[in-house]
Amino acid sequence: MSLQTASPAAPQLIHWEENGAQCSAVWHSEAGMPPPKRVVIADDRINADMAYSMACEGTALLWRGDFQNARQLLQALARRIDHKGRGSKKAKPARAPATPTEAFHLHRQAQSQRARTLAMLLIPFEAGYTIPLRRAPDVQLACNEAYGRFNAPFIASLRELLGLIGAHEWRRTGVEIPALQARIHPHYGVFSPVRGEYVELVAKTPLPRDTTLAFDIGAGTGVLSAVLARRGIGKVVATDMDQRALSCARENLARLDLDQQVELQQADLFPAGRAPLVVCNPPWVPARPSSSIEYAVYDPDSRMLRGFLAGLTEHLTDGGEGWLILSDLAEHLGLRPREQLLGWIAEAGLKVLDRHDVRPLHPRASDASDPLHAARSAEVTSLWRLAAA
Structure with missing residues (x-):
C-alpha cells in the first residue's frame, strides 16, 4: 500500500506559509479527512486554551x-473537549435523547467532532518516516x-500517528485467544479480536456432521479460520x-502453523463452490463508517449481512449449515429490528436451526x-445456525 489519499497520480497537498515563504507537502489521513x-x-510557546480555540475554528x-x-x-485538547461534553455547572443541561437511535446519532456526531478537532495538531514527516x-x-x-x-515528506495529524504507534504495539504483543491457547496479532486497520465472546461461540458450537471443509467470510485477523482449523476441519477457505486483512490473516495463520490448512482469497463475500459449513461475523451496526477500520463495526445498509444471507443457500452443501455471528446491539439502538433480520433470513430461503447466545464481557x-x-x-451476541428451508 502506498501513502496516497486521492489517487496514485494525484495525492492531496496541504499548504501553509512559513518564514515568509509558501510551502506545501503531501497530506495523509487514514480517516479520509481533507x-x-x-x-x-x-511550537512550545502556544498555550492549550489558544490551541483549543484555533482547532475548534x-x-x-x-x-x-x-x-x-x-x-x-x-x-x-482532549480534556477540554471532554469537559465541554460533560458541561459545566453554569451550562444549561442538555436535553436527554428521546430515543436510543437519537442517542446513537448524537454520540456518533460528538465522536466525529472530537476527531476533527484533535486532528488539527499536525506533525511533519521527512523522507523515510523520520520526524x-x-x-x-x-x-x-x-x-x-x-x-x-513511502520515501517523501508528508504531513499527518499527531492523533493518527499515535494510533499507528498503538497499533504497532498491538501487533507486537498480540491478543490472547483462549480458544487457541495462543495470541493473534492484529495489523493496523484490521479489527482486533478483543471481544472474545464471539470467538468462544465458534469454538464451542457443535460442528455439522462430516465437516471437512468450511468457508470463513470476512477473515479479518484470521482468528475464526484458526479456530475452525484447530477444531479439526481439514480445509478452511x-x-x-x-489487503491489510489478508496480509494480517496470512501472518497469523503461518505463526500458528495453520497456513497449509487455511486458504486465503481476496473476494467479496463467498469463494466459488459449496461447503458444509459457512461462517460469517459481519459488522454489527448498520451505519456509515468514518474510517477504514470502522468497516469492521459499521455495515452501511447492512450490506454484508444481507449479502451473506442472500447468497448462503447457493454455497451450502445438502444438509450444510451457515453460522451467522451477530450482536443485537443494533436492535437495542433502534437501527435494525429483530423482525427485519428474521425477514431477511426467510426471504433468503433459510430457516433457523438453533441459536447460541452469550452476553458481552x-x-x-x-x-x-x-x-x-x-x-x-x-446487548447479546448470538451464533445463528442457519440451513436451507
Missing part, C-alpha cells in the same frame, strides 16, 4: 516544537507497517476484500457513563 484550509506554525497547528510537548498539548522534532520517537517500523514504503457493557449504556448493557 487537508485543513488554514494552517499556522505552532478549523485552524490546524503544524508543530515545530518538542514532540513530547505536542503529545501533552493533544492530551490537554524532524526534538525528542521525536523512531516511528519508521510503525509507519512502514501501516502505510507501506477464508475470504476478505481488504467488555468494559463498556458495565460503564454507566457511556452515552449508549442502556443499549450496551442489554
